[in-house]
Amino acid sequence: MNTATKPLSPTGSYRWIEGSAGLHPRAVALASRRPLLRERFYTAVLPDLARRGAARQVRGIGVRGGSSRAIWSSWKVPGEERVLWALQVSTRQVRGAAGERAPANDGYVLAAWGDGPVIAWANDLPSVRAVLREALSALPPWLSEGVVSADATLPLRIVRLTGDAGRAAWSDRGCAS
Numbered sequence: 001m002n003t004a005t006k007p008l009s010p011t012g013s014y015r016w017i018e019g020s021a022g023l024h025p026r027a028v029a030l031a032s033r034r035p036l037l038r039e040r041f042y043t044a045v046l047p048d049l050a051r052r053g054a055a056r057q058v059r060g061i062g063v064r065g066g067s068s069r070a071i072w073s074s075w076k077v078p079g080e081e082r083v084l085w086a087l088q089v090s091t092r093q094v095r096g097a098a099g100e101r102a103p104a105n106d107g108y109v110l111a112a113w114g115d116g117p118v119i120a121w122a123n124d125l126p127s128v129r130a131v132l133r134e135a136l137s138a139l140p141p142w143l144s145e146g147v148v149s150a151d152a153t154l155p156l157r158i159v160r161l162t163g164d165a166g167r168a169a170w171s172d173r174g175c176a177s
Helices: 027-031 034-051 126-136 165-169
Strands: 002-009 012-018 055-061 070-076 083-090 097-100 108-115 118-122 146-149 156-160
Touching (some): 034 083, 034 108, 070 108, 083 126, 108 126
Antiparallel strands (some): 055 070, 070 083, 108 118
């Protein structure tokens, strides 16, 4: 197990736990469904959020005033506390995203998506994983208490070190199914 403590904000710091101890308890159960989870995000999750009137918010990640390396999107259904989220990486950051040629228009590749504090699926491409790790080094507000992976290919748990809320953020609750 590899652990590291990283200061990420003036109000607290986080502990990164990597390896099997970093996985959500449901990771083994979800492993057989992993190939479907990326597809389901587009075919089931997003249409369901639209039907339920979820509001989407988008935040860019990158140099201020420049183009974003990636974007965080979050959706919240009115009257519910839970936030569904996605991280999408610019195709400019992903080697081979458009074959051998540079993309004619910039687009985005799904890097990861999650349900509350749980990462349900993460992209396997090394260049995408690098941007995902960069994005997780400064957690967005809806993940400020921490995050845990239910994707066995990304054994990672990030725990906020201040207060009991961080421990609760990576407990057995909230796993996308």
